[in-house]
Amino acid sequence: MAAVAVATRWWLLLMLSAAELGVAPAPQPPNILLLLMDDMGWGDLGVYGEPSRETPNLDQMATEGMLFPNFYTANPLCSPSRAALLTGRLPIRSGFYTTNGHARNAYTPQEIVGGIPDSELLLPALLKGAGYASKIVGKWHLGHRPQFHPLKHGFDEWFGSPNCHFGPYDNKARPNIPVYRDQEMVGRFYEEFPINLKTGEANLTQIYLQEALEFIQRQQAAHRPFFLYWAVDATHAPVYASKPFLGTSQRGRYGDAIRELDDSVGRILRLLQDLGIAENTFVFFTSDNGAALISAPRQGGSNGPFLCGKQTTFEGGMREPAIAWWPGHIPAGQVSHQLGSIMDLFTTSLSLAGLEPPRDRAIDGLDLLPAMLQGRLTDRPIFYYRGNTLMAVTLGQYKAHFWTWTNSWEEFKQGIDFCPGQNVSGVTTHSQEEHTKLPLIFHLGRDPGERFPLSIASIEYLDALRRITPVVQQHQEALVPGQPQLNVCNRAVMHTVSR
Amino acid sequence: MAAVAVATRWWLLLMLSAAELGVAPAPQPPNILLLLMDDMGWGDLGVYGEPSRETPNLDQMATEGMLFPNFYTANPLCSPSRAALLTGRLPIRSGFYTTNGHARNAYTPQEIVGGIPDSELLLPALLKGAGYASKIVGKWHLGHRPQFHPLKHGFDEWFGSPNCHFGPYDNKARPNIPVYRDQEMVGRFYEEFPINLKTGEANLTQIYLQEALEFIQRQQAAHRPFFLYWAVDATHAPVYASKPFLGTSQRGRYGDAIRELDDSVGRILRLLQDLGIAENTFVFFTSDNGAALISAPRQGGSNGPFLCGKQTTFEGGMREPAIAWWPGHIPAGQVSHQLGSIMDLFTTSLSLAGLEPPRDRAIDGLDLLPAMLQGRLTDRPIFYYRGNTLMAVTLGQYKAHFWTWTNSWEEFKQGIDFCPGQNVSGVTTHSQEEHTKLPLIFHLGRDPGERFPLSIASIEYLDALRRITPVVQQHQEALVPGQPQLNVCNRAVMHTVSR
Numbered sequence: 002m003a004a005v006a007v008a009t010r011w012w013l014l015l016m017l018s019a020a021e022l023g024v025a026p027a028p029q030p031p032n033i034l035l036l037l038m039d040d041m042g043w044g045d046l047g048v049y050g051e052p053s054r055e056t057p058n059l060d061q062m063a064t065e066g067m068l069f070p071n072f073y074t075a076n077p078l079c080s081p082s083r084a085a086l087l088t089g090r091l092p093i094r095s096g097f098y099t100t101n102g103h104a105r106n107a108y109t110p111q112e113i114v115g116g117i118p119d120s121e122l123l124l125p126a127l128l129k130g131a132g133y134a135s136k137i138v139g140k141w142h143l144g145h146r147p148q149f150h151p152l153k154h155g156f157d158e159w160f161g162s163p164n165c166h167f168g169p170y171d172n173k174a175r176p177n178i179p180v181y182r183d184q185e186m187v188g189r190f191y192e193e194f195p196i197n198l199k200t201g202e203a204n205l206t207q208i209y210l211q212e213a214l215e216f217i218q219r220q221q222a223a224h225r226p227f228f229l230y231w232a233v234d235a236t237h238a239p240v241y242a243s244k245p246f247l248g249t250s251q252r253g254r255y256g257d258a259i260r261e262l263d264d265s266v267g268r269i270l271r272l273l274q275d276l277g278i279a280e281n282t283f284v285f286f287t288s289d290n291g292a293a294l295i296s297a298p299r300q301g302g303s304n305g306p307f308l309c310g311k312q313t314t315f316e317g318g319m320r321e322p323a324i325a326w327w328p329g330h331i332p333a334g335q336v337s338h339q340l341g342s343i344m345d346l347f348t349t350s351l352s353l354a355g356l357e358p359p360r361d362r363a364i365d366g367l368d369l370l371p372a373m374l375q376g377r378l379t380d381r382p383i384f385y386y387r388g389n390t391l392m393a394v395t396l397g398q399y400k401a402h403f404w405t406w407t408n409s410w411e412e413f414k415q416g417i418d419f420c421p422g423q424n425v426s427g428v429t430t431h432s433q434e435e436h437t438k439l440p441l442i443f444h445l446g447r448d449p450g451e452r453f454p455l456s457i458a459s460i461e462y463l464d465a466l467r468r469i470t471p472v473v474q475q476h477q478e479a480l481v482p483g484q485p486q487l488n489v490c491n492r493a494v495m496h497t498v499s500r
Numbered sequence: 501m502a503a504v505a506v507a508t509r510w511w512l513l514l515m516l517s518a519a520e521l522g523v524a525p526a527p528q529p530p531n532i533l534l535l536l537m538d539d540m541g542w543g544d545l546g547v548y549g550e551p552s553r554e555t556p557n558l559d560q561m562a563t564e565g566m567l568f569p570n571f572y573t574a575n576p577l578c579s580p581s582r583a584a585l586l587t588g589r590l591p592i593r594s595g596f597y598t599t600n601g602h603a604r605n606a607y608t609p610q611e612i613v614g615g616i617p618d619s620e621l622l623l624p625a626l627l628k629g630a631g632y633a634s635k636i637v638g639k640w641h642l643g644h645r646p647q648f649h650p651l652k653h654g655f656d657e658w659f660g661s662p663n664c665h666f667g668p669y670d671n672k673a674r675p676n677i678p679v680y681r682d683q684e685m686v687g688r689f690y691e692e693f694p695i696n697l698k699t700g701e702a703n704l705t706q707i708y709l710q711e712a713l714e715f716i717q718r719q720q721a722a723h724r725p726f727f728l729y730w731a732v733d734a735t736h737a738p739v740y741a742s743k744p745f746l747g748t749s750q751r752g753r754y755g756d757a758i759r760e761l762d763d764s765v766g767r768i769l770r771l772l773q774d775l776g777i778a779e780n781t782f783v784f785f786t787s788d789n790g791a792a793l794i795s796a797p798r799q800g801g802s803n804g805p806f807l808c809g810k811q812t813t814f815e816g817g818m819r820e821p822a823i824a825w826w827p828g829h830i831p832a833g834q835v836s837h838q839l840g841s842i843m844d845l846f847t848t849s850l851s852l853a854g855l856e857p858p859r860d861r862a863i864d865g866l867d868l869l870p871a872m873l874q875g876r877l878t879d880r881p882i883f884y885y886r887g888n889t890l891m892a893v894t895l896g897q898y899k900a901h902f903w904t905w906t907n908s909w910e911e912f913k914q915g916i917d918f919c920p921g922q923n924v925s926g927v928t929t930h931s932q933e934e935h936t937k938l939p940l941i942f943h944l945g946r947d948p949g950e951r952f953p954l955s956i957a958s959i960e961y962l963d964a965l966r967r968i969t970p971v972v973q974q975h976q977e978a979l980v981p982g983q984p985q986l987n988v989c990n991r992a993v994m995h996t997v998s999r
Contacts, residue, residue: 047835050549050804052569052948054835070551251837251897251945298946305549305805308921336546336553338750398750422807422951424923446750447797449551452921 029226030131030354031327032217032282034273035346036266037086037230039079039140039165039237042292043320044305045259051303053251055260058267062286063324065333067373071445072323072341073383073395074290075365077312079165080108080142080487081386082289082343083232087123087143087154089347089358089366093386095121096483097143104390104406104433106312107487109142109164111175115486116144117154122359124347125228126155131354134225137161138212139232144486145178152184156230159183160212166190166205166234169198196241201254203241209233210265214272221276228350231269235262238296253299270326280329283353285346291318294421308451309420309429313407314385314392315451316400318419331373339372340383340395349373363479382472389482393440394473399465400451401440401473406433425452442466528725529630529853530826531716531781533772534845535765536585536729538578538639538664538736541791542819543804544758550802552750554759557766561785562823564832566872570944571822571840572882572894573789574864576811578664579607579641579986580885581788581842582731586622586642586653588846588857588865592888594620595982596642603889603905603932605811606986608641608663610674614985615643616653621858623846624727625654630853633724636660637711638731643985644677651683655729658682659711665689665704665733668697695740700753702740708732709764713771720775727849730768734761737795752798769825779828782852784845790817793920807950808919808928812906813884813891814950815899817918830872838871839882839894848872862978881971888981892939893972898964899950900939900972905932924951941965 047054048063049070075085081092088095096118099107109116117123125135136158137151144150145163152159164178169191177189188194196203213231220227235241235258242257246264250256266286273279292302294310294317304310304317311318323341325331344366348358352368365384371377385393393402407419410431420429427434428441428451442455442465455462546553547562548569574584580591587594595617598606608615616622624634635657636650643649644662651658663677668690676688687693695702712730719726734740734757741756745763749755765785772778791801793809793816803809803816810817822840824830843865847857851867864883870876884892892901906918909930919928926933927940927950941954941964954961 044549044805048549050543050547052805053837053945054567054569068553070553253943253946256945298943298952303805303948306543306551306802338552422924422927422949423921425921428921444752444797446552446755447752449802450921453797 029224029281030133032220032226032278033128033133033228033350033353034269034282034284035086035230035350036269036284036286037083037232038262038286038288038322039232039234040290040293040302040311041236041259041262041288041322042302042304042310042317043307043322044303045236045292046322048324049305049322051305053256055250055252055256056263058263058270059286059324062266062270062284062326065328066284066324066326067331067335067337069323069325069337069339069341071338072287072321073319074288074321074343076386077290077314077318078106078108079140079237079289083140083142084117085365086343086346087125087230088121089124089344089364090121090362091344091365091384091386093389093480093482094363094365096486098386098388098482098485099487099489100389100485101488102388104387104392104404106387107489109145109487110167111145111164112489113144113487114146115488116146116149118484118486121154122362123154124350125157125230127351127356127359128228128354129155131356132226133228133354134220134223135228135230136212136216137230137232138209138216140165140234141232150181150184158216161209161232162190165237166196166239196239198239200247201239201241201257202244202247204243205241206233206235206258206261206265207243210268213269217269217272218276221278226354233262233265236302238293238300240296240300255298255300255302259302280327282327283330284326286322286324286326287343287346288321289343291320294419295417297421306450308423308425309407312419314387315420315429316445316449319383319385325369325373327373335376337372337376339369339378340381341369341372342366342383345369363481382476384476389485391473391477394469395445396469396472398444398446399442399469400445401442401466401469402428403437403440404433404435405430405441407431428454440466440469528723528780531719531725531777532627532632532727532849532852533768533781533783534585534729534849535768535783535785536582536731537761537785537787537821538731538733539789539792539801539810540735540758540761540787540821541801541803541809541816542806542821543802544735544791545821547823548804548821550804552755554749554751554755555762557762557769558785558823561765561769561783561825564827565783565823565825566830566834566836568822568824568836568838568840570837571786571820572818573787573820573842575885576789576813576817577605577607578639578736578788582639582641583616584864585842585845586616586624586729587620588623588843588863589620589861590843590864590883590885592885592979592981593862593864595985597885597887597981597984598986598988599888599984600987601887603886603891603903605886606988608644608986609666610644610663611988612643612986613645614987615645615648617983617985620653621861622653623849624656624729626850626855626858627727627853628654630855631725632727632853633719633722634727634729635711635715636729636731637708637715639664639733640731649680649683657715660708660731661689664736665695665738695738697738699746700738700740700756701743701746703742704740705732705734705757705760705764706742709767712768716768716771717775720777725853732761732764735801737792737799739795739799754797754799754801758801779826781826782829783825785821785823785825786842786845787820788842790819793918794916796920805949807922807924808906811918813886814919814928815944815948818882818884824868824872826872834875836871836875838868838877839880840868840871841865841882844868862980881975883975888984890972890976893968894944895968895971897943897945898941898968899944900941900965900968901927902936902939903932903934904929904940906930927953939965939968
């Protein structure tokens with residue numbers, strides 16, 4: 002097992018030499034299956050303490066694999082965190098941010114003209130170098146104009162949408178969001194792919210499941226290693242589930258969606274076992290950002306004990322459920338205290354394929370294989386950005402907030418609240434509060450809910466600050482921001498450009 | 501297995517007939533081991549999602565036993581909830597409340613002259629009828645004057661204290677709290693039984709562990725069924741741990757105490773297995789009330805996703821970790837959705853011993869064996885009291901608050917806060933808010949954190965209220981309150997009476 006973590010490129014070397022010598026085919030590098038949920042919170046899984054405990058398949062996956070309780074996304078919003086997963090880079094580097102306003106979140110509605118730049122190297126394109134077939138099922142969210150689409154950036158196959166299932170729109174000024182099979186648009190949400198906003202019924206998860214199962218079977222039959230990025234969206238509002246799952250959860254419609262996703266994960270893992278390829282398939286389950294508490298309780302999930310939710314850089318927005326599964330390689334039933342990041346999935350996947358990460362650019366992801374296979378822990382910071390503003394950093398058990406802000410007073414007065422029922426004085430602020438000179442510091446071990454800032458006068462505060470400051474300075478000095486892709490344009494601009 | 505749940509008294513009948521016939525000794529009724537923690541929160545166990553996951557033994561116990569995510573205490577305070585466990589009755593019935601103020605919490609400092617009345621029938625006294633030897637280790641808290649002590653109320657043995665490890669006091673006006681072995685005072689906290697308030701070091705948990713192990717071994721050698729009530733207090737502020745555990749947790753001093761308790765539980769379960777009596781010993785783990793957030797983060801725990809903590813009737817004060825373990829009888833790895841209560845441990849223990857609960861008084865506890873052995877769920881209400889005020893009720897997934905109140909404005913201004921960082925407008929109030937005409941109703945499945953009250957105009961609200969109202973009316977009409985035991989007297993009165 003140790004060899005996998007250490008000998009980069011060894012799979013490839015093995016295959017090449019086997020081909021040269023004309024001997025029996027060498028073992029393939031492992032298949033890679035990344036299961037990315039949409040707005041699913043840390044607290045939504047039984048294994049993370051969800052009290053209704055309706056995720057038996059995911060809980061079982063954790064029992065057979067490794068749980069990461071301290072795993073982070075790269076941004077509390079869908080689009081940038083997905084860019085980070087596929088590039089191994091902070092969104093500030095790939096351009097997945099906005100300069101429209103200080104610390105402003107941004108995603109990709111139809112008004113956005115940007116997307117993943119050609120200069121970025123994406124995981125599926127790199128995996129091609131080790132012979133992988135790749136597919137994305139579900140939500141792309143890295144630009145909806147054709148030049149940004151998945152097949153232009155390394156994926157061999159796609160079934161899903163370039164965007165979120167927003168809407169429905171009026172189909173004139175704002176048409177419904179399209180659904181693609183590869184380069185072809187095959188319909189639109191709310192039309193050929195209906196979502197009943199009243200009942201929450203939609204069979205999209207079942208379609209996405211079938212796409213996954215079929216792809217896996219096809220690659221296994223062809224003896225080709227595969228990379229499947231299963232980016233389903235049933236837990237993003239408007240949440241949905243298919244008929245057999247509607248009304249079956251103790252948690253309402255959001256719970257129904259969770260139950261269907263949990264069932265689907267179970268079916269995917271069982272297929273791998275039935276095909277006899279479980280021991281040659283690395284599977285990782287996580288989510289793109291914390292639960293969207295503005296949609297709770299009917300259409301939003303749970304961030305467990307953590308503060309606030311999606312859109313914020315508190316733990317509720319950034320800490321994600323995370324399970325690694327690779328029978329026979331990753332020891333079963335373990336918990337890893339490695340501070341992990343969604344960007345690590347990029348680096349770890351390359352390592353699994355025997356590839357090295359690109360050397361011509363800053364890569365933020367770590368290879369998690371030493372943590373997974375040998376229990377080795379690596380000290381590293383987690384950076385929390387909103388737009389191009391560094392809001393906070395975590396190093397070890399300490400998290401320092403340089404800025405605190407939830408939503409604006411304007412939004413809050415309209416009923417938009419990213420932190421309902423979690424008002425921590427001086428922390429969950431509706432105006433942007435600057436703490437760059439004396440950051441608010443929390444000890445996440447004693448206080449994962451970020452409710453009790455350390456006293457600025459304490460030795461512990463000074464010690465923590467002394468460790469964090471140089472790490473942040475080094476990060477900021479070396480940082481080269483990418484061209485911002487997510488600045489919001491008015492519709493006229495959008496239409497001009499997309500014509 | 502079904503027979504255990506159905507045939508009450510069958511153990512006893514079996515033993516009697518065996519004795520009459522002079523045949524080989526019949527199997528004993530199972531030993532009963534109740535592990536009661538002090539101020540430990542639902543969110544403090546790995547199996548309930550504590551992110552540092554430092555309770556491997558308790559998590560293992562859950563894997564081998566049955567987890568109850570919806571298990572409640574009878575009061576958000578130590579004394580009344582302990583009275584409820586041992587009597588099977590709500591504290592309002594046994595007198596463990598105060599009339600000193602509306603909805604006022606009360607416990608048993610030295611100024612309290614009351615205690616468990618002679619008219620109450622306690623579990624150890626009843627278990628004697630089935631031949632059980634019984635011992636309490638740790639905190640009694642049902643009255644500190646001699647007539648209230650454990651050996652006067654059915655226990656055969658005692659090692660521990662009548663009170664909490666308050667203090668230290670000045671040993672003149674308020675002497676330190678005594679520690680007893682049976683009827684004899686063997687020392688006092690902070691003197692013969694030191695607790696270092698600066699370092700948190702105390703070897704009390706180790707003493708309590710040895711008392712438990714020794715008692716179990718002794719009863720097993722004597723072939724006598726036993727009832728052990730292990731009421732340890734390391735997680736009640738001031739929290740403590742012995743030297744080998746201090747500084748070992750990622751969660752600080754509170755986590756050190758948890759780690760030592762977790763280790764102790766593991767050692768107790770291993771002893772049962774080593775002695776070959778695991779299959780004949782029913783073990784239940786729970787806590788007396790939610791984590792005391794006023795002591796967090798250094799000396800207080802976590803209530804996971806739940807609102808507020810100890811002293812309040814929100815879920816954070818009342819929902820408890822709960823694990824049942826009885827290898828070969830309770831199926832392993834199950835989760836029960838039964839709404840459970842600490843009072844059920846009274847009724848369930850009697851059922852295990854083949855005894856029936858007393859018929860001359862109202863008993864609030866249910867027999868949980870049908871839930872544990874056959875997965876049968878019973879609909880039942882959970883009543884949430886403060887003092888003699890019915891604050892709320894839960895029935896199925898719905899919780900109705902008739903009063904909301906955390907702490908008073910007076911206390912809050914002094915820095916006492918039972919809900920730090922959890923300000924839900926109109927819910928976590930510092931003045932007592934009456935909702936008896938139109939209760940605040942939450943759906944605990946969708947919203948376990950009590951952050952989103954149902955709309956009073958919704959059909960769901962009306963349906964829930966229609967189910968809850970008759971249950972509450974029936975409860976209140978039939979209720980006969982006991983003589984209040986916890987009214988606070990001034991010291992002069994206390995000294996007069998105790999002389």
